[in-house]
Amino acid sequence: xxxxxxxxxxxxxxxxxxxxxxxxxxxxxxxxxxxxxxxxxxxxxxxxxxxxxxxxxxxxxxxxxxxxxxxxxxxxxxxxxxxxxxxxxxxxxxxxxxxxxxxxxxxxxxxxxxxxxxxxxxxxxxxxxxxxxxxxxxxxxxxxxxxxxxxxxxxxxxxxxxxxxxxxxxxxxxxxxxxxxxxxxxxxxxxxxxxxxxxxxxxxxxxxxxxxxxxxxxxxxxxxxxxxxxxxxxxxxxxxxxxxxxxxxxxxxxxxxxxxxxxxxxxxxxxxxxxxxxxxxxxxxxxxxxxxxxxxxxxxxxxxxxxxxxxxxxxxxxxxxxxxxxxxxxxxxxxxxxxxxxxx
Numbered sequence: 001x002x003x004x005x006x007x008x009x010x011x012x013x014x015x016x017x018x019x020x021x022x023x024x025x026x027x028x029x030x031x032x033x034x035x036x037x038x039x040x041x042x043x044x045x046x047x048x049x050x051x052x053x054x055x056x057x058x059x060x061x062x063x064x065x066x067x068x069x070x071x072x073x074x075x076x077x078x079x080x081x082x083x084x085x086x087x088x089x090x091x092x093x094x095x096x097x098x099x100x101x102x103x104x105x106x107x108x109x110x111x112x113x114x115x116x117x118x119x120x121x122x123x124x125x126x127x128x129x130x131x132x133x134x135x136x137x138x139x140x141x142x143x144x145x146x147x148x149x150x151x152x153x154x155x156x157x158x159x160x161x162x163x164x165x166x167x168x169x170x171x172x173x174x175x176x177x178x179x180x181x182x183x184x185x186x187x188x189x190x191x192x193x194x195x196x197x198x199x200x201x202x203x204x205x206x207x208x209x210x211x212x213x214x215x216x217x218x219x220x221x222x223x224x225x226x227x228x229x230x231x232x233x234x235x236x237x238x239x240x241x242x243x244x245x246x247x248x249x250x251x252x253x254x255x256x257x258x259x260x261x262x263x264x265x266x267x268x269x270x271x272x273x274x275x276x277x278x279x280x281x282x283x284x285x286x287x288x289x290x291x292x293x294x295x296x297x298x299x300x301x302x303x304x305x306x307x308x309x310x311x312x313x314x315x316x317x318x319x320x321x322x323x324x325x326x327x328x329x330x331x332x333x334x335x336x337x338x339x340x341x342x343x344x
Contacts (some may be wrong), residue, residue, distance in 0.1 A: 011276070018206040042072035042307055044101040045093035047086055049131075051078045053219050053272065056105070058342045059130065059296035064104065066300040074300075075099075081186060081218060083108035090115040094122060101125045101148070101303045103195070108132040108190055111145055120146040125306045128152065129299035130292065137194035140317040149302030150315035151295045156196035157317075158288055161327050162195065162269050163202025164288045166240055168329075169265035170209050172285065173239045178206075179229035181213040183224055183243030184253070195269075199242070213238065217247040224250025232258050239263075245270035245287060252283055271328060271336065272344015279333045289326035293341040294318045 046063060048056055048199040060076065067074045077093065079086035086107050093099055095114065102119055108111050109132045116126050116133065127149035134143030142150040170178030182199070184192045205208045212235050215227025224247030231238055232254060239253045241264060248268035255261040261283070268275050271289030278284040295318060319326045328336045 003320060008155075012185075015147075021116060026187065040071075040271075042067075042070075042304060043099045044074045044103060044303065045074055045099045046074045046076045046103045047089055047093070047105060048076055048078050048154045049086070049105050049107045050081045050219070051076060052080070052259070054272070054343045055219065055292050059105070059292035060294035062293040063300040066297050067304070070158075070301075070304050073103075076102075079107060080114035081107060083111055083189075087111055087115060090119070094119045094124060100307050101126060101127065101128050103129060103299055103303060104133060105129050106131045106133050107186070110135045110190060111151075116144050116147070116163060120144070125303055127299045127306075129280055129295045131191055132194075135190075138314045142315045147312065147315075148306035149299050149313045151299040151302070152315070153290060153295075153317060153319050154317055155191055156198045157325075159195035159198025160202050161288045161325065162242060163199040165267045165288070165327065165329075166199070166242055167206055167209065169240045169267055169285045170206070172265060173263075175208075177210070178239045179210060179212045179235055179237060181215065181228065181235065181238050181241040182211045182219050182245040183227045183241065185217055185244045185247065187216050209230050215243075217243060217250065219244055219246050221246050221250040221253075224248065225253050226250070228254035229258075232260065236260075238251055240265045240267060240285075242267045244268060245272045245275040248273060248284060248287075249278075251342070252278065270342070270344055271326065271340060272342050273340040274344035276328060276333055276337050276340050276344070279328060279330055280337065282330065286329045288329065288341065289319060289322055289328060289336060291318050291322075291339075291341050332339045 064074055077089040119126050125148040128153045137155040140152050140154055151169055213231040217223040228251035245268040248266045251266055255264045267283040267285050268287040271287050275287045306312050323335050
């Protein structure tokens with residue numbers, strides 16, 4: 001686990017950073033939009049990747065709460081995991097002339113860059129949250145000039161952590177070889193590609209470990225169940241299943257139904273409450289934390305700050321200061337049970 005504690009520190013900030021602290025960051029950001037008086041109402045367009053996703057709900061709720069407290073109103077656009085739809089929604093929000101600020105939660109970040117640049121050029125403040133806006137999945141730095149805020153987790157870090165946990169899970173199983181089933185969330189998404197690249201690099205030094213089956217869940221437990229069932233039929237000897245927490249909930253059901261729950265180690269990511277409880281109960285091997293509510297809260301707070309004062313906030317990874325770099329195992333799960341920000 002020697003690499004789990006390594007982080008890029010140039011742009012990361014403590015998760016406790018609040019609106020009051022943001023007021024002190026004036027020297028650290030550039031002007032993005034015309035500053036408004038504190039009492040002026042603000043209209044914000046919020047481009048969600050999928051509002052039906054249980055991960056998105058607390059992020060959006062936190063965004064609404066911050067906006068309401070600061071005299072802003074949020075209008076939600078739901079792309080429902082369709083990157084083309086999200087790109088059109090961004091164009092529509094900019095063209096409407098209605099919004100002083102836009103929050104983007106990218107499905108395919110590289111495809112939104114031009115639209116975000118257009119918005120900024122028209123004097124609209126833009127905040128990016130959760131996923132990468134651009135093509136570099138190794139940093140929390142903003143990749144679009146003039147971005148008001150960039151509150152994201154770093155996919156390459158996440159993928160490395162998941163891969164290292166899979167190696168530990170294989171060691172826990174024992175034996176000279178270890179077969180892994182890998183469940184993508186949205187295989188075509190840039191995020192999933194970056195996670196898998198880092199995952200593969202993390203397990204590469206172990207020739208006895210191999211990915212023998214793949215599936216896709218679209219962050220849905222039912223599809224995670226189906227993917228795991230297919231894996232267990234094709235590879236009944238499978239040792240480890242990896243996927244987002246929602247997928248792993250389905251995988252747990254599949255292993256229990258097949259009578260192999262004690263033999264298959266389950267590695268997730270997301271840090272949802274159900275996953276943490278499952279680790280504490282010994283049903284899951286591990287997960288990696290994510291903080292959707294924190295991202296929604298900070299992203300909107302920083303966006304409003306930029307609109308009010310013309311001051312942008314540097315990019316930040318809210319996971320940076322979590323215990324054990326946010327990696328949760330049965331040994332340390334008690335530290336994380338109260339930190340879950342979504343069901344999982």
